[in-house]
Amino acid sequence: MLHALVDALGADAVLADADRCAPYETDWTGAFTGRALAVVRPATREQVGAVVDICRTTRVGLVPQGGNTGLVGAAVPRDGEVVVDLRRFDTIDDVDVTARQVTVGAGVRLAELQRAVEVHGLRYAVDFAARDSATVGGSIATNAGGINFLRFGGTREQVVGVEAVLGSGLVMRRLAGIEKDNTGYDLAGLLCGSEGTLGIVTRARLRLVPLPTHRVTALVGVDSVAAATATLTAVRAAVAELEAAELMLADGIDLVGRAFGWPPPLERAWPAYLLLEAAADHDPTDALAGALGRCAGVGEVAVAGADDGAARRTLLWRHREHHTLALRGLGPVVKLDVTVPLGVLAAFVDGLDATVHDVDPDVALCVFGHLGDGNLHVNLTGHRADDPRAAHDLERDVLGSVVAHGGCISAEHGIGRLKAAWLDLDRSRDELAAMRAVKAALDPDGVMRPGVLFPLPI
Ligand code: 2HG
Numbered sequence: 001m002l003h004a005l006v007d008a009l010g011a012d013a014v015l016a017d018a019d020r021c022a023p024y025e026t027d028w029t030g031a032f033t034g035r036a037l038a039v040v041r042p043a044t045r046e047q048v049g050a051v052v053d054i055c056r057t058t059r060v061g062l063v064p065q066g067g068n069t070g071l072v073g074a075a076v077p078r079d080g081e082v083v084v085d086l087r088r089f090d091t092i093d094d095v096d097v098t099a100r101q102v103t104v105g106a107g108v109r110l111a112e113l114q115r116a117v118e119v120h121g122l123r124y125a126v127d128f129a130a131r132d133s134a135t136v137g138g139s140i141a142t143n144a145g146g147i148n149f150l151r152f153g154g155t156r157e158q159v160v161g162v163e164a165v166l167g168s169g170l171v172m173r174r175l176a177g178i179e180k181d182n183t184g185y186d187l188a189g190l191l192c193g194s195e196g197t198l199g200i201v202t203r204a205r206l207r208l209v210p211l212p213t214h215r216v217t218a219l220v221g222v223d224s225v226a227a228a229t230a231t232l233t234a235v236r237a238a239v240a241e242l243e244a245a246e247l248m249l250a251d252g253i254d255l256v257g258r259a260f261g262w263p264p265p266l267e268r269a270w271p272a273y274l275l276l277e278a279a280a281d282h283d284p285t286d287a288l289a290g291a292l293g294r295c296a297g298v299g300e301v302a303v304a305g306a307d308d309g310a311a312r313r314t315l316l317w318r319h320r321e322h323h324t325l326a327l328r329g330l331g332p333v334v335k336l337d338v339t340v341p342l343g344v345l346a347a348f349v350d351g352l353d354a355t356v357h358d359v360d361p362d363v364a365l366c367v368f369g370h371l372g373d374g375n376l377h378v379n380l381t382g383h384r385a386d387d388p389r390a391a392h393d394l395e396r397d398v399l400g401s402v403v404a405h406g407g408c409i410s411a412e413h414g415i416g417r418l419k420a421a422w423l424d425l426d427r428s429r430d431e432l433a434a435m436r437a438v439k440a441a442l443d444p445d446g447v448m449r450p451g452v453l454f455p456l457p458i
Protein backbone atom coordinates (compact mmCIF):
# COMPACT_ATOMS: atom_id res chain seq x y z
CA MET A 1 0.00 0.00 0.00
CA LEU A 2 2.82 2.42 0.84
CA HIS A 3 4.29 1.76 -2.61
CA ALA A 4 0.98 2.61 -4.24
CA LEU A 5 0.76 5.84 -2.21
CA VAL A 6 4.33 6.80 -3.12
CA ASP A 7 3.64 6.07 -6.80
CA ALA A 8 0.60 8.32 -6.74
CA LEU A 9 1.97 11.21 -4.66
CA GLY A 10 5.77 10.98 -4.71
CA ALA A 11 7.96 9.94 -1.78
CA ASP A 12 8.06 13.41 -0.21
CA ALA A 13 4.31 13.44 0.23
CA VAL A 14 4.08 10.11 2.07
CA LEU A 15 5.25 10.04 5.69
CA ALA A 16 5.58 6.66 7.34
CA ASP A 17 8.25 7.00 10.01
CA ALA A 18 7.10 7.38 13.58
CA ASP A 19 8.64 10.80 14.28
CA ARG A 20 7.10 12.51 11.29
CA CYS A 21 3.71 10.89 11.81
CA ALA A 22 3.57 11.70 15.54
CA PRO A 23 2.18 15.27 15.28
CA TYR A 24 -0.79 13.93 13.31
CA GLU A 25 -1.59 11.09 15.66
CA THR A 26 -2.77 12.80 18.83
CA ASP A 27 -5.50 15.39 19.05
CA TRP A 28 -5.19 18.79 20.68
CA THR A 29 -6.78 17.62 23.93
CA GLY A 30 -4.52 14.57 24.21
CA ALA A 31 -7.59 12.36 24.66
CA PHE A 32 -7.45 10.64 21.25
CA THR A 33 -4.44 8.95 19.78
CA GLY A 34 -3.62 6.15 17.31
CA ARG A 35 -0.69 4.98 15.14
CA ALA A 36 -1.21 5.96 11.49
CA LEU A 37 -0.22 3.56 8.77
CA ALA A 38 0.95 6.65 6.90
CA VAL A 39 0.34 10.36 6.59
CA VAL A 40 -0.13 11.60 3.04
CA ARG A 41 0.18 15.19 1.93
CA PRO A 42 -1.56 15.52 -1.46
CA ALA A 43 -1.39 18.81 -3.35
CA THR A 44 -4.01 18.24 -6.06
CA ARG A 45 -7.54 16.95 -6.21
CA GLU A 46 -6.34 14.14 -8.48
CA GLN A 47 -3.89 13.03 -5.81
CA VAL A 48 -6.68 13.03 -3.22
CA GLY A 49 -8.71 10.90 -5.64
CA ALA A 50 -5.81 8.46 -5.97
CA VAL A 51 -5.49 8.14 -2.19
CA VAL A 52 -9.23 7.47 -1.87
CA ASP A 53 -9.01 4.80 -4.58
CA ILE A 54 -6.05 3.09 -2.91
CA CYS A 55 -7.83 3.07 0.45
CA ARG A 56 -11.03 1.72 -1.12
CA THR A 57 -9.12 -1.10 -2.77
CA THR A 58 -7.29 -2.01 0.42
CA ARG A 59 -10.21 -1.14 2.76
CA VAL A 60 -8.02 1.05 4.91
CA GLY A 61 -9.68 3.89 6.84
CA LEU A 62 -9.05 7.49 5.72
CA VAL A 63 -8.73 10.38 8.14
CA PRO A 64 -8.79 13.88 6.63
CA GLN A 65 -6.93 16.38 8.82
CA GLY A 66 -6.57 20.17 8.71
CA GLY A 67 -5.20 22.13 11.67
CA ASN A 68 -5.90 19.28 14.13
CA THR A 69 -7.71 21.65 16.48
CA GLY A 70 -10.92 19.60 16.68
CA LEU A 71 -12.21 18.65 20.11
CA VAL A 72 -14.09 15.39 19.46
CA GLY A 73 -11.35 13.12 18.09
CA ALA A 74 -12.60 13.22 14.48
CA ALA A 75 -9.30 14.15 12.84
CA VAL A 76 -6.82 11.73 14.40
CA PRO A 77 -6.41 8.12 13.29
CA ARG A 78 -7.15 4.83 14.93
CA ASP A 79 -4.27 2.38 14.55
CA GLY A 80 -3.57 1.48 10.93
CA GLU A 81 -5.45 4.30 9.19
CA VAL A 82 -4.15 6.80 6.63
CA VAL A 83 -4.17 10.48 7.60
CA VAL A 84 -4.72 12.89 4.71
CA ASP A 85 -3.12 16.23 5.56
CA LEU A 86 -4.93 18.88 3.47
CA ARG A 87 -2.69 21.79 4.33
CA ARG A 88 -1.00 21.88 0.93
CA PHE A 89 -4.32 23.09 -0.47
CA ASP A 90 -3.31 26.58 0.54
CA THR A 91 -4.32 28.83 -2.35
CA ILE A 92 -6.55 31.85 -1.97
CA ASP A 93 -7.99 32.94 -5.33
CA ASP A 94 -8.69 36.58 -6.20
CA VAL A 95 -11.38 38.00 -3.97
CA ASP A 96 -14.59 38.56 -5.92
CA VAL A 97 -15.57 41.94 -4.49
CA THR A 98 -18.72 42.17 -6.62
CA ALA A 99 -20.13 38.84 -5.44
CA ARG A 100 -18.49 39.17 -2.00
CA GLN A 101 -17.06 35.68 -2.30
CA VAL A 102 -13.70 33.96 -2.47
CA THR A 103 -12.55 30.48 -3.49
CA VAL A 104 -9.91 28.98 -1.20
CA GLY A 105 -8.08 25.71 -0.66
CA ALA A 106 -9.15 23.47 2.22
CA GLY A 107 -5.79 23.97 3.95
CA VAL A 108 -6.01 27.76 4.26
CA ARG A 109 -6.01 28.83 7.89
CA LEU A 110 -8.91 31.01 9.04
CA ALA A 111 -6.62 33.85 10.16
CA GLU A 112 -4.88 33.83 6.76
CA LEU A 113 -8.22 33.97 4.98
CA GLN A 114 -9.22 36.87 7.18
CA ARG A 115 -6.07 38.83 6.33
CA ALA A 116 -6.50 38.19 2.60
CA VAL A 117 -10.06 39.49 2.45
CA GLU A 118 -9.69 42.39 4.91
CA VAL A 119 -7.68 44.42 2.42
CA HIS A 120 -10.82 44.43 0.26
CA GLY A 121 -13.00 45.76 3.08
CA LEU A 122 -14.51 42.31 3.64
CA ARG A 123 -14.31 39.60 6.28
CA TYR A 124 -15.13 35.94 6.73
CA ALA A 125 -17.94 35.73 9.27
CA VAL A 126 -16.84 32.59 11.15
CA ASP A 127 -14.25 33.28 13.83
CA PHE A 128 -13.03 31.37 16.89
CA ALA A 129 -10.03 31.16 19.20
CA ALA A 130 -8.18 28.48 17.15
CA ARG A 131 -8.17 30.79 14.09
CA ASP A 132 -4.36 30.68 13.67
CA SER A 133 -4.29 26.89 13.19
CA ALA A 134 -7.80 25.81 12.16
CA THR A 135 -8.30 25.38 8.42
CA VAL A 136 -11.20 26.10 6.10
CA GLY A 137 -11.56 22.38 5.25
CA GLY A 138 -11.64 21.36 8.90
CA SER A 139 -14.14 24.08 9.74
CA ILE A 140 -16.39 22.85 6.92
CA ALA A 141 -16.08 19.24 8.07
CA THR A 142 -17.07 20.24 11.61
CA ASN A 143 -19.48 22.99 10.52
CA ALA A 144 -17.68 25.20 13.04
CA GLY A 145 -19.80 27.84 14.79
CA GLY A 146 -17.63 30.25 16.76
CA ILE A 147 -18.23 33.63 18.33
CA ASN A 148 -20.27 35.37 15.61
CA PHE A 149 -22.85 32.66 15.02
CA LEU A 150 -25.69 34.68 16.48
CA ARG A 151 -25.37 37.26 13.72
CA PHE A 152 -24.09 35.33 10.70
CA GLY A 153 -24.79 31.66 11.36
CA GLY A 154 -22.12 28.97 11.25
CA THR A 155 -19.87 27.60 8.53
CA ARG A 156 -22.72 26.01 6.56
CA GLU A 157 -24.26 29.46 6.06
CA GLN A 158 -21.02 30.78 4.54
CA VAL A 159 -20.36 27.94 2.08
CA VAL A 160 -21.67 28.64 -1.44
CA GLY A 161 -20.00 25.63 -3.02
CA VAL A 162 -17.32 23.00 -2.55
CA GLU A 163 -14.95 20.80 -4.48
CA ALA A 164 -14.65 17.39 -2.84
CA VAL A 165 -13.70 13.81 -3.48
CA LEU A 166 -16.38 11.54 -2.05
CA GLY A 167 -15.68 8.21 -0.40
CA SER A 168 -17.04 6.56 -3.56
CA GLY A 169 -14.30 8.27 -5.59
CA LEU A 170 -16.83 10.58 -7.30
CA VAL A 171 -15.83 14.21 -7.55
CA MET A 172 -18.16 17.05 -6.65
CA ARG A 173 -17.24 20.45 -8.00
CA ARG A 174 -19.56 23.42 -7.76
CA LEU A 175 -17.54 26.57 -7.27
CA ALA A 176 -19.30 29.06 -9.55
CA GLY A 177 -20.67 30.91 -6.55
CA ILE A 178 -24.28 31.05 -7.72
CA GLU A 179 -26.21 32.24 -4.67
CA LYS A 180 -29.67 31.43 -5.97
CA ASP A 181 -29.30 27.80 -6.94
CA ASN A 182 -32.33 25.58 -6.55
CA THR A 183 -31.21 22.61 -8.58
CA GLY A 184 -31.88 19.81 -6.14
CA TYR A 185 -29.99 18.45 -3.15
CA ASP A 186 -27.64 20.80 -1.30
CA LEU A 187 -24.58 18.57 -1.54
CA ALA A 188 -22.19 21.25 -0.27
CA GLY A 189 -24.45 21.76 2.75
CA LEU A 190 -24.40 18.02 3.35
CA LEU A 191 -20.62 18.00 3.55
CA CYS A 192 -20.75 20.76 6.19
CA GLY A 193 -20.72 18.93 9.50
CA SER A 194 -20.09 15.54 7.89
CA GLU A 195 -16.87 15.23 9.94
CA GLY A 196 -14.92 13.49 7.19
CA THR A 197 -17.42 10.63 6.99
CA LEU A 198 -18.62 11.30 3.42
CA GLY A 199 -15.69 12.74 1.53
CA ILE A 200 -12.69 15.05 1.51
CA VAL A 201 -13.23 18.74 0.81
CA THR A 202 -10.37 20.18 -1.27
CA ARG A 203 -11.64 23.67 -2.06
CA ALA A 204 -14.55 25.89 -1.10
CA ARG A 205 -16.35 28.97 -2.34
CA LEU A 206 -17.15 31.16 0.67
CA ARG A 207 -19.43 34.12 1.30
CA LEU A 208 -17.89 37.24 2.79
CA VAL A 209 -19.48 40.10 4.71
CA PRO A 210 -18.49 43.79 4.92
CA LEU A 211 -15.67 44.57 7.33
CA PRO A 212 -17.15 46.84 10.01
CA THR A 213 -15.53 50.22 10.59
CA HIS A 214 -16.66 50.45 14.23
CA ARG A 215 -16.68 47.87 16.97
CA VAL A 216 -17.60 48.00 20.64
CA THR A 217 -16.97 45.33 23.26
CA ALA A 218 -18.50 45.27 26.74
CA LEU A 219 -17.77 42.93 29.62
CA VAL A 220 -20.72 42.90 32.00
CA GLY A 221 -20.75 41.49 35.52
CA VAL A 222 -24.12 40.05 36.62
CA ASP A 223 -25.49 38.17 39.62
CA SER A 224 -26.62 35.01 37.88
CA VAL A 225 -26.96 33.11 34.63
CA ALA A 226 -30.63 34.12 34.59
CA ALA A 227 -29.57 37.79 34.75
CA ALA A 228 -27.09 37.21 31.90
CA THR A 229 -29.86 35.69 29.78
CA ALA A 230 -32.28 38.53 30.56
CA THR A 231 -29.60 41.12 29.73
CA LEU A 232 -28.82 39.38 26.45
CA THR A 233 -32.50 39.28 25.48
CA ALA A 234 -32.85 43.02 26.09
CA VAL A 235 -29.61 43.95 24.31
CA ARG A 236 -30.44 41.78 21.35
CA ALA A 237 -33.77 43.50 20.90
CA ALA A 238 -32.11 46.93 20.95
CA VAL A 239 -28.81 46.39 19.11
CA ALA A 240 -29.26 44.86 15.67
CA GLU A 241 -25.47 44.83 15.14
CA LEU A 242 -24.82 42.54 18.12
CA GLU A 243 -22.50 39.78 16.93
CA ALA A 244 -21.12 38.07 20.02
CA ALA A 245 -22.66 37.26 23.41
CA GLU A 246 -20.40 35.04 25.49
CA LEU A 247 -21.02 33.65 28.95
CA MET A 248 -18.43 33.00 31.63
CA LEU A 249 -18.82 32.09 35.29
CA ALA A 250 -16.79 33.06 38.36
CA ASP A 251 -14.85 29.78 38.57
CA GLY A 252 -13.79 30.02 34.90
CA ILE A 253 -12.59 33.61 35.33
CA ASP A 254 -10.59 32.54 38.42
CA LEU A 255 -9.13 29.54 36.62
CA VAL A 256 -7.89 31.60 33.66
CA GLY A 257 -6.54 34.33 35.96
CA ARG A 258 -4.57 31.77 37.98
CA ALA A 259 -3.31 29.91 34.90
CA PHE A 260 -1.95 33.02 33.17
CA GLY A 261 -1.31 35.31 36.14
CA TRP A 262 -3.85 37.89 34.98
CA PRO A 263 -5.78 40.21 37.31
CA PRO A 264 -9.58 39.95 37.32
CA PRO A 265 -11.17 41.68 34.32
CA LEU A 266 -13.66 43.71 36.39
CA GLU A 267 -13.21 45.63 39.64
CA ARG A 268 -15.08 43.07 41.69
CA ALA A 269 -15.85 39.39 41.16
CA TRP A 270 -19.30 38.48 39.80
CA PRO A 271 -21.13 35.16 39.73
CA ALA A 272 -21.55 35.45 35.94
CA TYR A 273 -20.06 37.52 33.11
CA LEU A 274 -21.53 38.45 29.77
CA LEU A 275 -19.15 39.54 27.00
CA LEU A 276 -20.98 41.48 24.32
CA GLU A 277 -19.70 42.76 21.01
CA ALA A 278 -21.39 44.81 18.31
CA ALA A 279 -19.89 45.99 15.03
CA ALA A 280 -21.16 48.11 12.14
CA ASP A 281 -20.34 50.86 9.66
CA HIS A 282 -21.33 53.36 12.37
CA ASP A 283 -20.46 53.45 16.06
CA PRO A 284 -22.79 51.08 17.98
CA THR A 285 -21.42 52.19 21.40
CA ASP A 286 -24.35 54.42 22.36
CA ALA A 287 -26.92 51.82 21.34
CA LEU A 288 -25.16 49.16 23.43
CA ALA A 289 -24.58 51.45 26.43
CA GLY A 290 -28.21 52.62 26.28
CA ALA A 291 -29.53 49.05 26.21
CA LEU A 292 -27.29 48.02 29.12
CA GLY A 293 -28.36 51.11 31.06
CA ARG A 294 -31.97 49.97 30.86
CA CYS A 295 -31.23 46.43 32.14
CA ALA A 296 -31.97 45.90 35.82
CA GLY A 297 -29.57 42.97 36.23
CA VAL A 298 -26.39 44.74 35.09
CA GLY A 299 -23.84 45.06 37.91
CA GLU A 300 -20.60 46.38 36.46
CA VAL A 301 -19.56 47.17 32.87
CA ALA A 302 -16.15 47.63 31.23
CA VAL A 303 -16.19 48.87 27.66
CA ALA A 304 -13.70 48.89 24.79
CA GLY A 305 -15.06 51.28 22.17
CA ALA A 306 -14.00 52.27 18.70
CA ASP A 307 -11.38 54.74 20.02
CA ASP A 308 -9.82 52.44 22.61
CA GLY A 309 -7.62 50.39 20.28
CA ALA A 310 -7.18 46.66 19.93
CA ALA A 311 -5.27 46.20 23.21
CA ARG A 312 -8.25 47.10 25.38
CA ARG A 313 -10.52 44.79 23.40
CA THR A 314 -8.02 41.97 23.88
CA LEU A 315 -8.06 42.61 27.64
CA LEU A 316 -11.82 42.06 27.69
CA TRP A 317 -11.68 38.96 25.46
CA ARG A 318 -8.62 37.20 26.87
CA HIS A 319 -10.27 35.51 29.84
CA ARG A 320 -12.93 34.10 27.50
CA GLU A 321 -10.53 33.00 24.76
CA HIS A 322 -8.17 31.27 27.21
CA HIS A 323 -10.69 29.05 28.99
CA THR A 324 -9.82 26.04 26.81
CA LEU A 325 -6.07 26.42 27.30
CA ALA A 326 -6.42 26.90 31.06
CA LEU A 327 -8.59 23.78 31.29
CA ARG A 328 -6.04 21.74 29.38
CA GLY A 329 -3.55 22.51 32.14
CA LEU A 330 -5.78 20.65 34.63
CA GLY A 331 -5.26 17.21 33.09
CA PRO A 332 -7.91 15.01 31.47
CA VAL A 333 -11.09 16.94 30.72
CA VAL A 334 -14.55 15.64 29.86
CA LYS A 335 -15.57 18.17 27.20
CA LEU A 336 -19.22 18.46 26.31
CA ASP A 337 -20.42 21.04 23.81
CA VAL A 338 -24.20 21.33 23.93
CA THR A 339 -27.12 23.57 23.04
CA VAL A 340 -29.95 24.28 25.43
CA PRO A 341 -32.93 26.53 24.58
CA LEU A 342 -32.33 29.98 26.08
CA GLY A 343 -35.61 29.87 28.02
CA VAL A 344 -34.40 26.94 30.16
CA LEU A 345 -30.65 27.56 30.00
CA ALA A 346 -30.34 29.08 33.48
CA ALA A 347 -32.31 26.21 35.01
CA PHE A 348 -30.10 23.72 33.17
CA VAL A 349 -26.91 25.36 34.47
CA ASP A 350 -28.31 25.53 38.01
CA GLY A 351 -29.07 21.80 37.91
CA LEU A 352 -25.67 20.78 36.53
CA ASP A 353 -23.92 20.82 39.88
CA ALA A 354 -26.24 18.15 41.26
CA THR A 355 -26.14 16.17 38.00
CA VAL A 356 -22.36 15.78 37.99
CA HIS A 357 -21.88 15.53 41.75
CA ASP A 358 -24.38 12.69 41.97
CA VAL A 359 -21.98 10.78 39.71
CA ASP A 360 -18.77 11.95 41.35
CA PRO A 361 -18.59 14.44 44.24
CA ASP A 362 -14.96 15.34 43.38
CA VAL A 363 -15.55 16.55 39.85
CA ALA A 364 -14.97 20.26 39.14
CA LEU A 365 -17.34 21.94 36.74
CA CYS A 366 -16.45 24.76 34.34
CA VAL A 367 -19.24 26.09 32.15
CA PHE A 368 -18.90 28.84 29.57
CA GLY A 369 -19.92 29.40 25.99
CA HIS A 370 -21.82 31.26 23.35
CA LEU A 371 -24.88 32.40 25.28
CA GLY A 372 -26.45 34.03 22.23
CA ASP A 373 -26.75 30.60 20.62
CA GLY A 374 -27.71 28.72 23.79
CA ASN A 375 -24.37 26.94 23.30
CA LEU A 376 -22.66 25.88 26.51
CA HIS A 377 -19.24 24.29 26.83
CA VAL A 378 -19.50 22.00 29.83
CA ASN A 379 -16.00 21.00 30.94
CA LEU A 380 -15.48 18.54 33.77
CA THR A 381 -12.16 17.87 35.46
CA GLY A 382 -10.91 15.95 38.47
CA HIS A 383 -12.71 12.72 37.57
CA ARG A 384 -10.88 9.40 37.83
CA ALA A 385 -9.08 9.42 34.47
CA ASP A 386 -7.95 5.80 34.89
CA ASP A 387 -11.58 4.68 35.11
CA PRO A 388 -13.38 4.93 31.75
CA ARG A 389 -16.74 4.45 33.52
CA ALA A 390 -16.27 7.77 35.32
CA ALA A 391 -16.24 9.82 32.09
CA HIS A 392 -18.95 7.61 30.60
CA ASP A 393 -21.35 8.17 33.50
CA LEU A 394 -20.71 11.92 33.53
CA GLU A 395 -21.35 12.13 29.77
CA ARG A 396 -24.50 10.02 30.07
CA ASP A 397 -26.02 12.16 32.80
CA VAL A 398 -25.06 15.59 31.44
CA LEU A 399 -26.14 14.75 27.88
CA GLY A 400 -29.29 13.12 29.25
CA SER A 401 -30.12 16.35 31.08
CA VAL A 402 -29.45 18.35 27.88
CA VAL A 403 -31.94 16.23 25.94
CA ALA A 404 -34.45 16.38 28.81
CA HIS A 405 -34.23 20.20 28.60
CA GLY A 406 -35.01 20.07 24.86
CA GLY A 407 -31.42 20.75 23.78
CA CYS A 408 -29.00 18.91 21.51
CA ILE A 409 -25.81 17.02 22.34
CA SER A 410 -23.48 18.87 19.98
CA ALA A 411 -23.68 22.57 19.18
CA GLU A 412 -20.53 23.20 17.17
CA HIS A 413 -17.74 20.73 17.89
CA GLY A 414 -19.50 17.79 16.24
CA ILE A 415 -20.04 14.20 17.33
CA GLY A 416 -16.66 12.76 16.35
CA ARG A 417 -15.52 9.71 18.27
CA LEU A 418 -16.28 11.38 21.60
CA LYS A 419 -20.05 11.29 21.25
CA ALA A 420 -20.65 8.60 18.62
CA ALA A 421 -22.09 6.29 21.28
CA TRP A 422 -24.53 9.00 22.39
CA LEU A 423 -25.96 10.00 19.01
CA ASP A 424 -29.12 7.96 19.55
CA LEU A 425 -29.92 10.10 22.61
CA ASP A 426 -30.53 12.94 20.22
CA ARG A 427 -31.48 11.42 16.85
CA SER A 428 -34.49 9.18 16.24
CA ARG A 429 -34.18 5.70 14.77
CA ASP A 430 -35.58 6.94 11.47
CA GLU A 431 -33.16 9.88 11.35
CA LEU A 432 -30.24 7.56 12.06
CA ALA A 433 -31.40 5.23 9.29
CA ALA A 434 -31.55 8.15 6.84
CA MET A 435 -28.08 9.29 7.90
CA ARG A 436 -26.67 5.79 7.47
CA ALA A 437 -28.29 5.55 4.01
CA VAL A 438 -26.53 8.78 2.97
CA LYS A 439 -23.25 7.47 4.34
CA ALA A 440 -23.65 4.15 2.48
CA ALA A 441 -24.42 5.94 -0.79
CA LEU A 442 -21.49 8.36 -0.72
CA ASP A 443 -18.97 6.07 1.00
CA PRO A 444 -20.01 2.57 -0.08
CA ASP A 445 -16.82 0.90 1.18
CA GLY A 446 -16.98 2.59 4.56
CA VAL A 447 -13.44 3.94 4.33
CA MET A 448 -14.20 7.52 5.29
CA ARG A 449 -13.50 8.10 8.95
CA PRO A 450 -14.77 4.84 10.45
CA GLY A 451 -15.93 5.25 14.05
CA VAL A 452 -16.74 8.94 13.69
CA LEU A 453 -20.38 10.02 13.98
CA PHE A 454 -21.61 6.39 13.96
CA PRO A 455 -20.17 3.95 16.47
CA LEU A 456 -18.12 1.13 15.00
CA PRO A 457 -19.95 -2.16 14.53
CA ILE A 458 -19.26 -4.35 17.52
C1 2HG B 1 -14.65 27.89 22.50
O1 2HG B 1 -15.78 28.36 22.38
C2 2HG B 1 -14.35 26.58 21.87
O2 2HG B 1 -13.75 28.49 23.09
C3 2HG B 1 -13.77 25.56 22.84
O3 2HG B 1 -15.47 26.08 21.22
C4 2HG B 1 -14.68 25.20 23.96
O4 2HG B 1 -12.94 24.16 25.25
C5 2HG B 1 -14.13 24.20 25.00
O5 2HG B 1 -14.94 23.47 25.61
Ligand code: ZN
Pocket residue numbers: 146369370377412
Ligand atom coordinates in the same frame (compact mmCIF):
# COMPACT_ATOMS: atom_id res chain seq x y z
ZN1 ZN C 1 -17.16 27.39 21.30
